[in-house]
Amino acid sequence: MEALLRPPVELWSCFTAIAAGLLALLAPWALMMPPGIAAASSLAFWGFGLWRGHQAWRVLRYQRHMKRLPEYRIAADRVPVSQHKLFLGKGFRWTQQHTQRLRDTLKPEVQRYVQPGALYHWARQKEVAWESIPGLTLLARLLRSRSRWNLLAPLPPVGGKPALHAVEPHEQPVWMDLGERVGHTLVLGTTRVGKTRLAELLITQDIHRGDVVIVFDPKGDADLLRRIYAEAKRADRLDDFYLFHLGFPELSARYNAIGNFSRITEVATRIANQLPNEGNSAAFKEFAWRFVNIIARALVALKRRPDYQQIRRYINDIEPLFVEYAGYCAAIAGIDAWASLVEERAADIKERNLPNALRGRSMEAIACMRLLQERVIYDPVLDGLISAFKYDKTYFDKIVSSVGPLMEKLTTGTIAALISPDYQDEQDARPIFEWMDVVRRKGIVYVGLDALTDTTVASAVGNSMFADLVSVAGHIYKHGVASEQAGHARGGDLDASGHGPGQSSMSTLPTISLHADEFNELIGDEFVPLLNKAGGAGFQVTAYTQTWSDVEARIGSKAKAGQVAGNFNTMLMLRVKELDTADMLTEQLPRVEVFSLMSVSGVDDSSDPGSGVDFKSRNEDRISVSEVPMLTAADMVTLPKGQAFALLEGGQLWKIRIPLPDSRGDAAIPSDFEAMADAMRRSYITNDHWYRVTDHWWHAVSETTSDSSEQVDSP
Template sequence: MSVRPVEALLRPPVELWSALVATATGSIALLAPWALMMPPGIASAAAASLFLLAAVRARQAWRVLRYQRNMRRLPVYRMRAERIPVSRHKLFLGRGFRWTQRHTQRLRDTLRPEVQHYVQPGALYRWARRREVDWESTPMLKTLAGCLRQPRWWNPVRPQPAVGGMPALHAVEPEEEDAWMDLGERVGHLLVLGTTRVGKTRLAELLVTQDIHRGDVVIVFDPKGDADLLRRIYAEAQRAGRADAFYLFHLGFPEISARYNAIGSFSRITEVATRIANQLPSEGNSAAFKEFAWRFVNIVARALVALERRPDYQQIRRYINDIEPLFVEYARHYLAVHGPEDWADAVEDVAAKISERNLAAALRGRDREAIALMRYLQAQDLYDPVLEGLVSAFKYDKTYFDKIVSSVGPLMEKLTTGSIAALISPDYLDEQDARPIFEWLQIIQRKGIVYVGLDALTDTTVASAVGNAMFADLVSVAGHIYKHGVPGAEAGTVPTISLHADEFNELIGDEFVPLLNKAGGAGFQVTAYTQTWSDVEARIGNRAKAGQVAGNFNTLIMLRVKELATAEMLTDQLPRVEVNTLMSVSGVDDSADPASGVDFKSRNEDRISVSEVPMLTPADLVRLPKGQAFALLEGGRLWKLRMPLPDDRADAALPVSLAAMAEDMQRRYVTNEHWYRTTERWWHPVADTDSPTRHETHNHG
């Protein structure tokens, strides 16, 4: 067996010989004690001792053989959804082991040239792979080629699972166990990194399934719209008895999607303009136009709120293009409340005296009533911040106004064109539309499950705008929960809100940072999935700010990555460890003294040297098989993980297609035009110092 301090597992299993000899000798002692000249009693005791020795040595040999076998194969790890363990205190991540110096030593041992025949596939395996291709089109042999290709137990040269990578990364520890993470660590947020098609979404299914069965509020952002992930979330909602709390928002399937007003809920009125303006470019000269766009969107939003109308993209687009109708409507509303009783007659008199030739160039061609209202208000010297903003926008020359807000125009056109417009600018009083409308605070109150499919492959701009607006809305909700709790919940209780953001580099913006570093106190626990960290840096455009984002993730799970800089996010956090290297030394000395009687002297030595190496290198992460990962858990403990693949066979809860799911969802959708009256106001009931009016009426607009 192995001798410390050098562990030798990549060698012939010499323990088998001693086990065989001990078994043979014990058998002779038991069956023919006279052959060993032993009395029967002593022979029986000797046989028992020899069989015990044989068992010990056989066990040691089996450990070596199993270790070497795992070096060449990748066992498939599947688990049915209903068998995924769910704990109230732990999060199941799969099977694995704690990575230590011993595993670094074993991994480096696999790189030695003399042990490659234990690590690489054998000659028979390579022959079978060649014959699969050579015989594929041969009439008489293609059946045999098909048999060689079968991944069955009866095929001794069956191909490896199509997961690639280096099996030795997990084979260095034969004794794996279930890997768990403390749920208390999830408030510190979890970052999952991995290149395309290596298991990020499957890991998301594993984590989301547990969150659903645990009873959390679950929100899943999926920019690309993975159909398997959607079907799995819906199936688990049904299996957990929470199908009535499931909402689907999908820009790619508007006919079955719930509706959501991305700018209809806020704590401060300025959030409406911020959510829209944040989607505009801010580099160079674009920064000034972005600020102009923010100002005019803010003017429109404040006026709509003062008129007790809920802002949406349709209204913002309409009044950005032509602010005159909004100015007239608000001026009439303001004068009806604050003006004298005869204001209407006075405005008509002013309108009658207007001469087109005497008007400023910016006012020519404008409606006479609008000009009269502006002049009357200026003459009355009435001050109202909303009215002041509307008047300033109304007085701008139309050509100049169009130029300074031109940056926001294309964005608003994209957000209000086609079937998407009805999704993100819903008509609350349309009784013919059976699709529900949701708000985040309502979802949290109901302990809902929301799948957000943004269809980024079709239109990245719209997906990014809607996703960022949702994040900004969630930050606002988190602030409300942090200060006031959830309406209707017990005092002092904070709901657990599990937010999963797949491909979050497509979603990240300025809104995402406060969600990470401030929303934990409101019960938010974010799990973000992306391919490389450079994607995040490119999206943010600032390396320091990207580092700020990375610093808010306390737990890191890294699957196979192809970018060394991303791999170094994990390896740079690991310590260096000492490994042993066995070096063989041989030498011969000739004797020149003919009288000495010694012609030559030879020596053979085994020397052990110690060197310091990284616990893991970026190259190790590049060679990970699909479905395997390294994880830094609970304060820097390194784990090697193997995630279970979903076993969907005979899963009654899983809809066979999106069409079947859509039919079931359409049966469940029930419209209630007063569903949103869950609080005293239709925006979040918190102090709003920026709001121009303070009213307690319900929204009917």
């Protein structure tokens, strides 16, 4: 049993001992001591007084922190960075003792040690009442000041219950082993409680550690962007920093969301996954997938990289692609003068003799179809194009109508040039980045999706990026990153060192730190394999969201949401407002025993008139033991801003305080967004071309046109 919420009675013995020591030193005759013994006694008294004073100071500090914790800031250039540990802040390991102390703060008789006093509440009332009264305005301003000289200063605007952290007066730096990050980390917390500031702390360490850093920020937090830019500059990695932001297309780098893949079918999957799949929509989604897959296979066979612009064009009108691919197939078959043959046959076609489904179609396309059928030229892609071409135009538009609005959103305005870049446009100096190149260069990528402006586009681009990353993870796992063609050139044979594909480069796997803020806006079917399969490729995901219900609503299935949650081995929970979310942490904790002290007094009258005892009285202190949860959901709701509970390394519970970033006087942080934009525009001026067509890649691509399940190297 502890008694820290009580008057500091140690002060009496402290002052008494110090006074006795002074008396012994200055007037030894008063204590009838010779000078030598008096000096020794004085030292003994003072030693005892200091010991009791230390005990009193422990009680006073404990009680002071119950009302107001000291501010915790760290300058950006002072954030500790380790190659083996991840710094999370200051805190302590939560045990039964802290649960006991927390329950002690709920007793009515100790509230004056936990809650601010009457004078504090009077100051808060007067600072508002006197705010507009002439002559008292200055006094109200002084009461409102947070200066250390103001004894009635208002509490920091962090809310919550400081006692949750004050139950342990001795903090220590909290570190997490980097080996645990491969098991992925989940950060939960409601709005404006410090999730993004925690992200800044973790990202800062990842950048200085030399990791590949990828940050997804759906809402586009300007402070987070500035911090990433500043840390990249401080770590001398600004040349490898890429900004992709849908809200600032003139500043953003460019990215082809469907141009990189391991299998050609990924193109259709990334687009079709953005379509609704409930009820009747599921059938239309399958039709959309089929026709997008046909178009993508044809584009790849024609040595053209798929993008949203081309998919949209040929979904609306597939005839030009069919005619172009027919010429390609004729050239492979060795048919001479194909253009003349098509022109002659087109001149002989009469529209009145055509079936209803082909009326209104291009005569050139009909001629190509008939000539190919007569020559018995078979090609899987060509067969699919002919099948799509033979549909009635009105019917075809109906069955692919679900994909039309999505493609319109993705190819409208300045965003189209970002996610469907023109690789041959030498006038556009904005770089085009690809994930494999980012991994090789150990780059830093900030992805701002501007979800507040258009949620659909943000979700589609984000999910396509995740799908691309899963494909890259598979490639890295099999073949490493030293050479993109290492595993393909030999067709899976052993390399010179006797290792199979990918084995020789496993020891050099990069560390890819992926931070997904507001990941409930991004999560889809692509995110699950990134969690449960990409760890072997060096991916370590840190996901941030407000409530777990957001994730369940996004996925649409509680079972799938549970599958996602099961892939996060580490959990950090800031203040949450949903009890079900709080239960995700509290239900994993054991129950502990706490002790309660109860005073009992009573009187018994004597019933024996001949006895000399008239009554009996007794006074007792009884200690009772009860079993309670180590933490409750209510504790999660009352966490102050910037504080969190963390389940680390196999369920160890830590209470931590996240340091506030201290950017005062930090020259690395640009004063405004425009200053950063100007610097990035200068760094984006480049004369090199990102897009290089290699014979090996096109050879691999051409092989896929004969079999839709054939694996294709990532462009």
